[in-house]
Amino acid sequence: MKNIIYIVFLLLIVLCPFEGSGMVREKKDTGKNKNSAYQKLFDGKSVKTAKGVMTIHYAGGNVYVEFPLDLLGKDMLFASSIENTSDNGEGVVGQFAGTPQVFVFTKEGNYVQARLRQGAPVCNGSGDANMESALEKSFMPGVYATFKIETYTPDNRAVVLNMTSFFLEHTAFTNPFSSQAANSVWGFVGRNQKYKANRNLFQEVKADGRSVTVVCESGYDVDHIVVGSVTRQNIKVSVTFNKMLVVLPEDKMTPRYADSRIGVSFVTIPEIGKEKSILTKKHLARRWRVEPSDEVAYWAGQVVEPKKPIVFYLDTLMPESWTKYVRAGIEEWNKAFERIGFKNVLRAVPFPGTSDFDAGNIQHSVIRYSPTSPNMYRPQQSMLVDNRSGEILNASLYLHHHFLFILHRDRLLYTMAADPEARKAVLSEEVMGQLIKSLMIREIGSCLGLRSNLRASSVYPVDSLRSATFTREHGLSPSIMDMVPYNYVAQEEDVKNGVMLVQDKLGEYDYYAIEWLYKPIRGVKNADEECDTLDRWIKESRLDIAKTYGHTPFTSNVYDPRILSEDLGNDHVKAGEYLIKNLKKSMAHCREWFAEEDKTLELQNKLYGFMQGRYMDGLNRIASYIGGMYINEGNSDENVQHYAVVPKAKQREAINFLLAQAKDLEWLDNQELRHDLRVNSSAVQQKRMDIFGLLFSRWYMVIMSSRKASGGYTADEYMDELYRMVWEGTIKRRKLDPLERDFQMAFLAAVIASSTVTEDAAKLDAHTKALAQGISSGRQVYDPILCEKMERMQVENISGFYAQEGIKVNTLSRSHVFYQMLLKIDGMVNNAMKTSTGEMKDYYEYLHYKIRQALDVEGIR
DSSP: OHHHHHHHHHHHHHHSOOTTSSOOOOOOOOSHHHHHHHHHHHTTSOEEEEESSSEEEEETTEEEEEEEGGGTTOEEEEEEEEEEESOTTSOOTTOEEEEEEEEEEEEETTEEEEEEOOSSOOEEOSOOHHHHHHHHHHSOOEEEEEEEEEEEOTTSSEEEEEOHHHHHSOOGGGOOOOTTOGGGGGGTSEEEEEEEEEEEEEEEEEEOSSEEEEEEEEEEEEEEEETTEEEEEEEEEEEEEEEEEEEOOSSOOOOOBOOTTSOBOEEEEEEEOGGGOOEEEEEEEOBOOOOBSOHHHHHTTOOBOBSSOEEEEEOTTSOHHHHHHHHHHHHTTHHHHHHTTBOSOEEEEEOOSSTTOOTTSTTOEEEEEEOOOTTOOSOEEEEEEETTTTEEEEEEEEEETTHHHHHHHHHHHHHTTTOGGGOOSSOOHHHHHHHHHHHHHHHHHHHTTBOOOTTGGGGSOGGGGGOHHHHHHHOSSSOTTSOOOOOSSOOHHHHHTTOOOSOOSOOHHHHHHHHHHHOOOTTOOSHHHHHHHHHHHHHHHTTOGGGOOOOOOOTTOOOOTTSOTTOOSSOHHHHHHHHHHHHHHHHHHHHHHTTTTOTTOHHHHHHHHHHHHHHHHHHHHHHTTTTOEEEOOOOTTSOOOOEEEOOHHHHHHHHHHHHHHHTOOGGGSOHHHHHHSOOOOOSHHHHHHHHHHHHHHTHHHHHHHHHHOSSSOOHHHHHHHHHHHHSHHHHTTOOOOHHHHHHHHHHHHHHHHHHTTTSOTTOOSOOHHHHHTTSOOOOOOOOHHHHHHHHHHHHSOOOTTOOOOOOOOOSSOOHHHHHHHHHHHHHHHHHHHHHOOHHHHHHHHHHHHHHHHHHTOTTOO
16 A cells, blocks of 8 residues: 555656746747737727738727738738818829839748838749749848737737838828829929828728728828919818728739730730840730639630629719719620620629728729819729739729710810700700710720720711711721710711711720730630730731721820821811811801800800810811821731821822911801900911911921821922912912911911021021910910810820830921021012002012011111
């Protein structure tokens, strides 16, 4: 018995040592100590918590993020959107602000570093695996911020970081102010936003399956700057916005390479070519991930739904009268997807009434309503793209209330001469709805990754646009992605026959572009294997003129007369004749049509100026033939003529038309209308100068085109042509009527200005810019039509690979040519003065005096 007790005692000593024996085992780490540290972060504090892909807390004035260890090394997008604002002229509700950036988080000891990926990642196309290591070392993400690990979560799966500075402080990445906001007046007004940290206020935290968000309000003092001078200072602006960290898809979408011969937008990434050749560029098309939900059925030829539809959420604050037309514009694109085997790809649904819906979250593409400044003429767009693959993650639109005025105005300007339904101060809901739908189709096309195709409208014969049968079947243009105006070619009898006035459906090019961008290609494993098929589709499209595409030019460099904004048909001269016929009718009857509805004359005042603007737009399109070149995109293995000069006969037709217009301007001064409107100077003389400005401004284009190819004018031929047309009466020594004399004086003024003889001695080149402005003082003024054009240009992404830039025509001064022309006119006028009598003699003496005054010859009487 004693032996048993002894043995048990020994076992107790061995198996159950007590503290202080020197034989204590190291305690297994159960996480309780860490749990204690975890609890201390929040003990005694008011805590707001949201759980999702990460858990995020706000406690004691700090933002704590439980960062999962398995998300270390993953790409994340840091972005922001405006929740509300005190001044929507600085940015509108829902707009994604700043410049979203990609971060990757790494753990180094007791710290986690937020590393910023600078620019697009370099693609390894060399086929050498060792190159990957070299690229990683050379283009590693740089450390943006370092966060000390406060503790681990109780389950040890995440580290807790104090990310207050990351989410609450102001950064360029989350700057809430759009560079194209209403207060900027599209670049005329500079704005300096000064962040005020003492006006920063936390509001809430949010989380979901892909992102965590901190909502905060920030205060700014804003200065407005015009031509270097501060016009308004320290305007108090408060903005509440969502700052979100979003986990990018780990299974990246297979990219599709863009092509310069079709209008798709793209992201550019650098690539090291095969066998480590030179660094080149890859252009990844921007597109949504549209994949068949049932691949077996899809490849068997059935129409299937996508795995994930493209959903646009419609703002419930939007006026009810807009909603069904906005939805119709969105869903119109489903017709194009049905052709490639998908149904119900695009869906338009109202904001859900549930509390868990967040319209400011990156996962929700939205159409927001914005009652904003009248400076905003067009909808604005935000697009967030995964630059690794080109996948569109979010594309949202913001509809400014003022865009209705633009739709209404253009419908009146272009069609009221032909359509009695347009002769109203307030258009019917049905008419306005059609305009909203048409605009939305184009805007959604941009959200799908399509580019403008301004060349599309140039393929239809002008007279076909007067046919109800043709327009109902083919529309006004093969592409809604053209900036298709309302049908200004149509006449009143055409409207009675049912001709289309507004393009509110897709064109054949649009179906083709969606097919090229989204149709799956069977059996391919990567983007490179798609290239041959995509190239073949483009070459096959050459056989169908309706699938023509042309780059969007910069507004100051119009080389190809087929690629213009708001043109119709294949002949600008013929289309211009119809446009001017309608404008003359509108000018003559405008007072009559709106007498009852527009008693304040506000609308008529605007229309009077806008009609003159549309008239000059038409003349500008016609002038584009002069020195113009037809430019075509094509690869070296295609039989494509890359450029050809507009034939001389067509250029001469344009010159004759413009000169004829300069003699037929009296209709612009509708005396009955002008009598009732606010006092304005006569438009005739200014428009006559504008026409000569057009003719002279195209001279440089004539020089360029004549150097490229034969068939057009040379520079000397062009100037001689103008000279003969303008001075024909004087050359033939016949009596001139008052109109011819005004004509000659306008021409002479343009020659004097372009010769620079009246300029400072240091100025030795022709000032065609001043000439085009009507030989004005050059004072910069706010022009709403110009602002609208700037807006349209700025919202566009870079076109093709890339839009045609300016071409240096001649590095030498050409003022001497105009100087010689001035001397030639002087000699002719001097002879005419000697052989004329009476009023004509007085006229030529005056011209002779002005020439001699310009030449500053001694001995002037």
